[in-house]
Amino acid sequence: MKSTLSGTSVIGYSRGSGNEPAGQAVHAASGAKLEPIYLSATTDEVNQAVELAATAFPAYSAISGKERAAFLRAIATEIEGVADDLAERGALETGLPDGRLRGETGRTTGQLRLFASLIEEGSWVDARIERAQPDRQPLPKPDIRSMLKPLGPVAVFCASNFPLAFSVAGGDTAAALASGCPVVVIAHHAHPGVAEIVGQAVLRAALSTSMPEGVFSLLYGGGPLVGIPVVQHPAIQAVGFTGSRRGGLALMDAAANRPQPIPVYAEMSSVNPVVILPGALERGEAALAEAFFNSLTLGVGQFCTNPGLVFLPDGCGLVFLERLKELLGTSMPGTMLHDGIREAYVDSVNAVAKTVGVETVGRSAAPGAAGQAAAAVFSVSVRRFLEEDLLQDEIFGPAAIIVRGTLGEIEATIPELEGQLTATIHGTDEELAANAPLVAALAAKAGRVIFNAFPTGVEVCHSMVHGGPYPSTSDGRSTSVGTMSILRFVRAVCYQGFPDACLAPELQDANPLGIWRMVDGERGS
Missing domain, CATH: 3.40.605.10 (Aldehyde Dehydrogenase; Chain A, domain 1)
Structure with missing residues (x-):
């Protein structure tokens, strides 16, 4: 039609x-x-x-x-x-x-x-x-x-x-x-x-x-x-x-x-923090950089689950950063949804780039046409990140900030973040088990915690949670x-002493709809 x-x-x-x-x-x-x-x-x-x-x-x-x-x-x-x-x-x-x-x-x-x-x-x-x-x-x-x-x-x-x-x-x-x-x-x-x-x-x-x-x-x-x-x-x-x-x-x-x-x-709003542990880098830094770049630039970064913040331990990740710089340098600008989003993105990226203590990991070298914006990634220490509120704000588009510090500093920083839709950990199974406090800190700040993947895919299913503590959502429940x-969009209503015939089918003794119910404290159909 x-x-x-x-x-x-x-x-x-x-x-x-x-x-x-x-x-x-x-x-x-x-x-x-x-x-x-x-x-x-x-x-x-x-x-x-x-x-x-x-x-x-x-x-x-x-x-x-x-x-x-x-x-x-x-x-x-x-x-x-x-x-x-x-x-x-x-x-x-x-x-x-x-x-x-x-x-x-x-x-x-x-x-x-x-x-x-x-x-x-x-x-x-x-x-x-x-x-x-x-x-x-x-x-x-x-x-x-x-x-x-x-x-x-x-x-x-x-x-x-x-x-x-x-x-x-x-x-x-x-x-x-x-x-x-x-x-x-x-x-x-x-x-x-x-x-x-x-x-x-x-x-x-x-x-x-x-x-x-x-x-x-x-x-x-x-x-x-x-x-x-x-x-x-x-x-x-x-x-x-x-x-x-x-x-x-x-x-x-x-x-x-x-x-x-x-x-x-x-x-x-959500910056969707990603924590990269050493074991994830040992599996392949270049491949991890490519996967991150693909997630960052998907849809020109215009997803609420875009990975805009990466925590990378000191002393590792050199190949990860070099490969990311290569990908950014050869990437092409993309058309954003409308001028308002593009202008806000450009303003935010320029403001971050001018912030004291922030280094540019890489930016697209290609000239952008009208309505387009280019990817950018920056790096900063944990200390400067915590000192500068601007660095914790969402940049809606294909930009991210990499925060460097010790694992102890990274774990201590997570509780200082605002509420998030997602939080991600990359590492080995052994590292995940050994860093239970870090996992708990991330779960306290996000509605969905992800292991060894990136957050831009949101599966529509019965168990999905796309929400999180304020300000990612107004109601983190x-x-x-x-x-x-x-x-x-519902509320619980209680009926006391009603005749069976006057109750909704869901509450009648015969259970005409055959649904699962709790009867005298026991679940069944």
Whole structure:
């Protein structure tokens, strides 16, 4: 199918009619503006979208897991039907290659189907039953049953660096819809066309599966005009966000200052420290340098799990550094997602390069074209690293800082780091066992600890944790990837003394859904 772009918001089952321009997509490589002009949702349309979601919530949250699963699978199928359109428009708006865009499309549809399987089976609601004991002494025990229930309408903000997997129908939306929460999505200005194509796909899926109007809306417009009002609307009960720390903090403030504060699940910044132990270098320094370089420059470094900080013990790693210098010197600049990201990257790299005590390991020698940025790696001592806050900040792009020191100094530095999405150790099995305190220190700072690999691959599965202590995320108890992310949009509700017929099927004595439950303290089906 060939998608037609209108430049307007999706308000339930209708299209927006605002006439105030919200911006225009820009060709990532050339800077040329792309049609159409996108129009901002009006104040009335923002309210209408949220109110439709609030109206849809009772009906949508009450339908069975199988029905919601059918909706999620329909979304996946509709997205696959416009995969060519997404690859074509995505390449223009983001500069991402065809393979990356198609791979991200597959990840998006795969996670929708993963959630569909989860809620179709049904045990995720964590049903717990404590049967009454009327003869218990000295007091009778009442019948008490609990399960997870959806919160209500959720606001989802699209990410700039993942136009599909963390955007309109990405992980936040999939988790919220799976839980039973309608979603109001706020499009990102950098890839509005991709957002509209996916939004149309979700709309078709909602209609074909007879979902209540308001289960999904897609709004265009700036943060102050659209995003903040959505978060502040009393019907919104949670927020999903992937982006800058400044943007995440603004949403957290808006949510906290409501008469009824709500949770904001914001993924914000991470430098993803890598610790290289001597045994890893002994296995092959050049190969390790090549693997690190490939991870650093993947997608022009525009991944939240980019390895931006490397701890290298003193007295070793000479071949590693020489090979890394060679790779950097011959590397080619890459087109970044948009000018804002590129300018911030260039400013950060230049600031680090000018910092006292910082040495340049290597930088690309090739001249970059408009919209492009080149890889860079720097080196600094542990002491200077700890003294200079700038060196601990995230550089969003293909740049890293190598910190040199003794193993004792490295281990002592880990607790001084901010919270991270990932932390990595390279070494031998024996070194891993011998450095348990180092492993524990890294685990205290990160949501995912990796051994002998690099963090840029994030598997979408039941056990994945893509989150970590603040400021990598606003709530280190949560994840934005994998099926555990559904837990962000639910709360536990307890029913005491209810007649069996008035309980949800998940809590009824006969267990008509055949799910796993805890009954009187024992797990079973």
